Amino acid sequence: MTVAEEELATGSESSGGQAQEQAQTHVRLEHVHKAFPGKGRRGTPFTALDDVDVDIRRGEVFGIIGQSGAGKSTLVRLINGLESPTSGTVRVGDHDLTALDERSRRKVRRDIGMVFQQFNLFRSRTVAGNVAYPLKVAGVDRAERDRRVAALLDFVGLLDRAHDHPEQLSGGQKQRVGIARALATEPALLLVDEATSALDPQTTGEVLAVLRRANRKLGVTIVIITHELDVIRAVADRVAVLHGGRIVEQGSVYDVFARPQAEETARLIGTTLRERPSEATLARLRRKHTGRIVSIRIQDRAGLQTEVARVFADHEVAAEIIFGGIGEVQERPVGSLTFELAGEPAAVDAALGALRAEGVDLIEENP
Numbered sequence: 108m109t110v111a112e113e114e115l116a117t118g119s120e121s122s123g124g125q126a127q128e129q130a131q132t133h134v135r136l137e138h139v140h141k142a143f144p145g146k147g148r149r150g151t152p153f154t155a156l157d158d159v160d161v162d163i164r165r166g167e168v169f170g171i172i173g174q175s176g177a178g179k180s181t182l183v184r185l186i187n188g189l190e191s192p193t194s195g196t197v198r199v200g201d202h203d204l205t206a207l208d209e210r211s212r213r214k215v216r217r218d219i220g221m222v223f224q225q226f227n228l229f230r231s232r233t234v235a236g237n238v239a240y241p242l243k244v245a246g247v248d249r250a251e252r253d254r255r256v257a258a259l260l261d262f263v264g265l266l267d268r269a270h271d272h273p274e275q276l277s278g279g280q281k282q283r284v285g286i287a288r289a290l291a292t293e294p295a296l297l298l299v300d301e302a303t304s305a306l307d308p309q310t311t312g313e314v315l316a317v318l319r320r321a322n323r324k325l326g327v328t329i330v331i332i333t334h335e336l337d338v339i340r341a342v343a344d345r346v347a348v349l350h351g352g353r354i355v356e357q358g359s360v361y362d363v364f365a366r367p368q369a370e371e372t373a374r375l376i377g378t379t380l381r382e383r384p385s386e387a388t389l390a391r392l393r394r395k396h397t398g399r400i401v402s403i404r405i406q407d408r409a410g411l412q413t414e415v416a417r418v419f420a421d422h423e424v425a426a427e428i429i430f431g432g433i434g435e436v437q438e439r440p441v442g443s444l445t446f447e448l449a450g451e452p453a454a455v456d457a458a459l460g461a462l463r464a465e466g467v468d469l470i471e472e473n474p
């Protein structure tokens with residue numbers, strides 16, 4: 108740990124074993140329904156969230172992905188208690204937000220940091236002044252404030268910009284100030300709503316690295332909301348896919364992106380991961396390659412391709428790769444390879460049978 112990290116970690120919950128904390132629920136939404144009056148057709152209530160169940164564990168980075176209008180920001184406002192669900196419950200730590208009055212909710216909110224797309228920095232204050240602001244509001248004395256602001260700016264890599272004003276900073280730097288400010292009061296939970304949507308890919312990477320480090324070093328639970336798949340891939344442990352106010356799929360980022368179950372997830376992934384050739388690609392491949400076509404899904408399994416090559420060779424089947432791609436999610440491989448097979452039909456069948464017996468995930472692509 109660096110000096111800055113030690114300074115920031117004291118008093119936070121990061122000192123406990125992370126493995127043990129992982130199993131604890133930090134935020135839980137049960138059967139949450141949120142309707143806005145008069146927004147639907149003919150003035151009927153508009154349903155923004157429909158029967159949402161989410162269980163966010165202490166110490167994890169939980170991603171919520173969905174297109175614009177899916178209900179992501181509404182979900183964030185339910186977690187920080189700025190909105191109440193029409194029905195269902197929202198729990199943060201030991202508190203049932205739906206059962207609290209506004210004053211008690213405000214207390215819970217003090218343990219939640221917020222990071223916004225538009226940074227929301229004070230233009231008239233310096234970088235240090237922006238980070239110091241929540242500490243001032245919390246009544247932290249001057250000397251302690253200065254120490255913490257220095258540690259926070261060091262943590263986000265902006266100590267040398269302490270006396271600059273926000274307008275002198277790039278978008279990525281502004282967002283790092285936003286993160287330092289959000290972390291100032293040592294919240295156990297950080298809500299990050301489209302924090303990188305206004306940034307280019309390079310600065311997005313810097314901001315995401317800071318968030319990841321805050322999670323790892325300070326133990327803060329992070330809920331990150333985005334419409335960008337790459338953001339989820341880069342930082343999230345688990346993910347929920349929100350579509351039209353409903354969670355259509357959730358699980359570990361690897362499982363969800365390596366084997367999407369819902370059509371909406373597959374669409375979000377699109378061609379980024381080349382998880383499967385599209386129908387149009389397959390039609391083209393079938394016209395061009397008249398032999399048997401099979402795809403295998405890449406699994407996180409050592410020697411998979413060597414094994415596949417050996418089985419084909421043993422059965423005297425010639426296998427040519429005609430399509431495919433391998434990418435990474437959470438540093439584990441995902442993707443697929445499509446082969447055109449040539450050989451005795453019985454030998455091809457035997458080879459495919461042998462691969463299946465070895466647990467290779469095979470898809471026959473001929474109609």
Ligand SMILES: Nc1ncnc2c1ncn2[C@@H]1O[C@H](COP(=O)(O)OP(=O)(O)O)[C@@H](O)[C@H]1O
Nearest residue numbers: 143146155173174175176177178179180181182
């Ligand atoms: N305060 C509100 N009053 C009426 N409708 C709202 C309100 N907030 C959000 N909505 C509607 O709920 C839907 C989801 O919005 P939002 O949660 O902002 O989606 P996202 O953040 O995924 O883009 C949208 O159709 C939006 O117009």
Ligand SMILES: [Mg+2]
Nearest residue numbers: 179180181301
């Ligand atoms: Mg939004």
